[in-house]
Amino acid sequence: MALSISxxxxxxxxxxxxxxxxxxxxxxxxxxxxxxxPLPVQYLTDDYLVKGCQSKVWLHAYHxxxxxxxxxxxxxxxxxxxxxxxxxxxxxxxxxxxxxxPLGFIDRINLRAHLSSQRSNGLSAMVQKMKxxxxxxxx
Amino acid sequence: xxxxxxxQFPILHQxxxxxxxxYLDNAATSQKPLAVIQAIDDYYRQYNSNIHRGAHHLAQxxxxxxxxxxxxxxxxxxxxxxxxxxxxxxxxxxxxxxxAYGRKFIQAGDEIIVSEMEHHSNIVPWQMLCEEKGATLxxxxxxxxxxLVQEAYLAMLSPKTKLVAVAHTSNALGTIHPVKEMIxxxxxxxxxxFIDGAQxxxxxxxxxxxxxxxxxxFSGHKxxxxxxxxxxxxxxxxxxxxxxxxxxxxxxxxxxxxxTTYNDLPYKFEAGTPHIEGGISLGAxxxxxxSIGLPVIAAYENELLQYATQAIQAVPGIQLVGTAAQKASVxxxxxxxxxxxxxxxxxxEQGIAIRTGHHCCQPLMERFGIEGTCRASFAFYNTRxxxxxLVQALQRAVKILS
Numbered sequence: 111m112a113l114s115i116s117x118x119x120x121x122x123x124x125x126x127x128x129x130x131x132x133x134x135x136x137x138x139x140x141x142x143x144x145x146x147x148p149l150p151v152q153y154l155t156d157d158y159l160v161k162g163c164q165s166k167v168w169l170h171a172y173h174x175x176x177x178x179x180x181x182x183x184x185x186x187x188x189x190x191x192x193x194x195x196x197x198x199x200x201x202x203x204x205x206x207x208x209x210x211x212p213l214g215f216i217d218r219i220n221l222r223a224h225l226s227s228q229r230s231n232g233l234s235a236m237v238q239k240m241k242x243x244x245x246x247x248x249x
Numbered sequence: 250x251x252x253x254x255x256x257q258f259p260i261l262h263q264x265x266x267x268x269x270x271x272y273l274d275n276a277a278t279s280q281k282p283l284a285v286i287q288a289i290d291d292y293y294r295q296y297n298s299n300i301h302r303g304a305h306h307l308a309q310x311x312x313x314x315x316x317x318x319x320x321x322x323x324x325x326x327x328x329x330x331x332x333x334x335x336x337x338x339x340x341x342x343x344x345x346x347x348x349a350y351g352r353k354f355i356q357a358g359d360e361i362i363v364s365e366m367e368h369h370s371n372i373v374p375w376q377m378l379c380e381e382k383g384a385t386l387x388x389x390x391x392x393x394x395x396x397l398v399q400e401a402y403l404a405m406l407s408p409k410t411k412l413v414a415v416a417h418t419s420n421a422l423g424t425i426h427p428v429k430e431m432i433x434x435x436x437x438x439x440x441x442x443f444i445d446g447a448q449x450x451x452x453x454x455x456x457x458x459x460x461x462x463x464x465x466x467f468s469g470h471k472x473x474x475x476x477x478x479x480x481x482x483x484x485x486x487x488x489x490x491x492x493x494x495x496x497x498x499x500x501x502x503x504x505x506x507x508x509t510t511y512n513d514l515p516y517k518f519e520a521g522t523p524h525i526e527g528g529i530s531l532g533a534x535x536x537x538x539x540s541i542g543l544p545v546i547a548a549y550e551n552e553l554l555q556y557a558t559q560a561i562q563a564v565p566g567i568q569l570v571g572t573a574a575q576k577a578s579v580x581x582x583x584x585x586x587x588x589x590x591x592x593x594x595x596x597x598e599q600g601i602a603i604r605t606g607h608h609c610c611q612p613l614m615e616r617f618g619i620e621g622t623c624r625a626s627f628a629f630y631n632t633r634x635x636x637x638x639l640v641q642a643l644q645r646a647v648k649i650l651s
Contacts, residue, residue, distance in 0.1 A: 140650060
């Protein structure tokens with residue numbers, strides 16, 4: 111049985127709790143990003159760029175059996191880590207669950223405060239775009 | 250000299266992310282010494298009042314202080330007070346010249362020259378002017394080391410050239426351009442020259458008569474004054490010929506519906522209640538700079554730049570962007586294939602403030618085929634010890650990001 115969004119969020123929060131040093135959290139975040147499955151090259155175009163990100167994020171989504179699947183890439187390591195976490199939490203979830211989730215883990219892992227406002231704006235743009243895909247496929 | 254100087258800048262004495270703040274974003278804005286903070290505080294505590302009009306005591310004090318600041322600015326750059334127009338900053342200075350001079354004197358077929366290294370503020374107003382007038386914007390190319398190609402500039406000059414607008418010092422790379430020679434060459438074909446002095450004033454002495462520039466713009470906040478105040482210097486003869494830029498109070502002599510006459514220099518371009526405490530803070534800042542001495546500042550910063558340029562070589566994969574022979578204390582760099590923003594975030598985590606991105610110089614970035622750089626820019630309150638911490642922090646960031 112696949113984990114729910116909130117269970118995955120909890121799992122991530124616990125992983126980040128292992129690090130006391132903020133630099134180590136970033137190191138872990140960047141490692142998570144490095145392990146993100148590659149985005150097929152045909153999606154590395156402006157059509158798939160998420161607007162509002164200072165660094166570039168390309169996001170592709172598809173829908174299968176009532177669930178959303180996301181693939182993404184970024185030109186910066188930290189953003190790639192964040193998008194990898196978002197994909198881990200949201201990819202494979204039901205559209206309704208994606209639309210309903212508050213995604214509190216971003217605050218719980220204490221990253222938002224440590225990212226600049228511009229970066230946070232980019233984060234909001236990513237989340238909004240992922241939810242917008244879910245809304246588009248939601249029946 | 251450093252401990253006594255650092256004591257004058259209260260903002261430097263704090264921790265960020267649990268570490269002592271290292272502020273290396275001075276090309277974006279400088280920090281303020283006690284003398285400037287005190288001047289602003291005194292203004293609001295003791296003599297806040299609107300200037301030039303009031304007959305009462307406070308108005309007289311405020312007017313005196315504001316005009317004394319204008320005199321300080323004039324003396325600082327060897328101009329006369331009539332030639333010192335207070336504006337919001339360098340951007341407004343450029344726009345004022347583009348509108349009040351350019352729209353009157355630039356015609357279809359004329360040419361305006363800028364460089365590939367300019368800040369967007371010294372490109373876009375000229376582009377807008379050229380578009381409106383049917384004039385042509387020409388661009389001085391740059392070398393791989395980040396210097397203007399002087400041969401190309403000289404070849405570009407012709408009787409069609411009506412205006413040349415270049416920075417004295419590049420904000421993105423720190424390159425100091427040979428503006429005195431460039432001004433003389435422009436004058437030889439009858440063109441007027443606007444010098445963007447935003448990055449020059451904090452680091453070096455500027456003598457407008459020695460340079461013989463027609464216009465010079467700079468921002469107060471980059472030279473240790475408050476934000477929102479800047480200066481447009483213009484030769485009086487040119488300012489006299491120009492139309493007012495904005496209408497309103499202060500800039501008028503008499504107003505009637507039969508016609509309005511404009512105030513004399515320097516008030517002609519200062520519509521509305523000015524940024525009074527900003528002007529006063531600029532006077533205080535320049536006096537502070539004078540008290541240390543610009544030659545002392547320039548020598549110290551140059552020594553620090555040389556030290557940093559050497560020290561940063563210890564970072565694996567470091568690549569300096571901009572290696573001109575004449576540079577202000579700016580280090581622009583890239584590290585391997587690492588995105589500058591990742592470096593910026595990880596330095597911030599270690600208490601270090603640098604700038605990342607295109608530095609409002611997208612054409613320059615395009616020239617180098619890059620999206621942006623990391624930029625550490627130093628002031629005279631920065632130290633070798635801070636450079637050492639920067640290098641260690643970069644090494645840690647690279648280790649994480651590689």
